[in-house]
Amino acid sequence: MHCGEMGSRWGFNRTVGQMYGLLIIHEDALTAIDISEALNISRGNVSMGIKELQSWRLVQVQHKPKDRKEYYSPAGSIWEMATRVFEERRKREVDPTLSLLRDNLLDEPANQKEVYAQEKMHEIHDLLETGTHWASELQSMSPDKLKTLMKLGSGVSKVINFKDKFINKN
Amino acid sequence: MHCGEMGSRWGFNRTVGQMYGLLIIHEDALTAIDISEALNISRGNVSMGIKELQSWRLVQVQHKPKDRKEYYSPAGSIWEMATRVFEERRKREVDPTLSLLRDNLLDEPANQKEVYAQEKMHEIHDLLETGTHWASELQSMSPDKLKTLMKLGSGVSKVINFKDKFINKN
DNA sequence: TTAAACTTTCAGAAATTACTGAAACATCAG
């Protein structure tokens, strides 16, 4: 019940959130019928929800011997879940914005107002680009390194200062 | 037109997004009527949209002498806009999830299944907590430091290794 | 205190999004 509630806050709709919560919480894989009965939703809705979760690369399908049913379970660890949600949301929310901005920046400004508008768009573009670039670099680091970095927190600035000093000395 | 389009991807609804886009792109502050005419939306809708944007701390109101109208313009720089959207989304999306998880973790598991469920919830809780903690530490850094860090990208791991070696030598 | 000029509120309408259930489709054992 509670798990469904929180799901709706993470980019998919209520039932899809509930379905994913259910799958995470259950140690063993569930069939479509299990899900539809547990959450009181139609069989068709489960099918659509699974499709949605697959498009987020969040569930996997298994088959059991002597059984034609499909069994669903979460794909990957909690950590992977987080990076996938992060990545997919970036694709859906940031990437289209970036390409829209790029297109707009190609146009010649026709007057003073458009010059100003383009300046602002440029700022937003650069910010988003730096951000997504950084995010993808972080994702390419190993989870362990990333955890170290996160634990370090703002202390990282000290390390950077330190590096600067070191470089300047040479 | 295009600006409205992208707005709808960032946590508020279409018209609110359009309104904010309009405000960013215009150098000078706009009145509620300006906005409602530019976007072809009702006066009441503008009022509600402004309220929404204020709850995100994204617009400010100005008054001009000899004029009773309210003039709206974006609050803060593009950089501040980004950190505010980030922060507000965290408040709306992550914080409630965290407190929900905390509540659930206080319950005694009644059986083996619940033990497993709680383990998973614990993992998610810890991950979210580390993440939000890190995010707030980063936000407490100056924008300049943060930009340096972002430019450094995954190269940061080298710096961390370097620090480790240094510490181990002493 | 009044009226003009503005802003806010909110009930109902419109638009959008999500869900159902029945029909179509797929796979496989006999």
Place this chain on the structure above:
DNA sequence: CTGATGTTTCAGTAATTTCTGAAAGTTTAA
């Protein structure tokens, strides 16, 4: 090939969200 046991699709309906516009509220100048 057939029927049993599944999954997927999708038109129509239900639920939710957003928007309108008229009424109520606020502020200020005279």
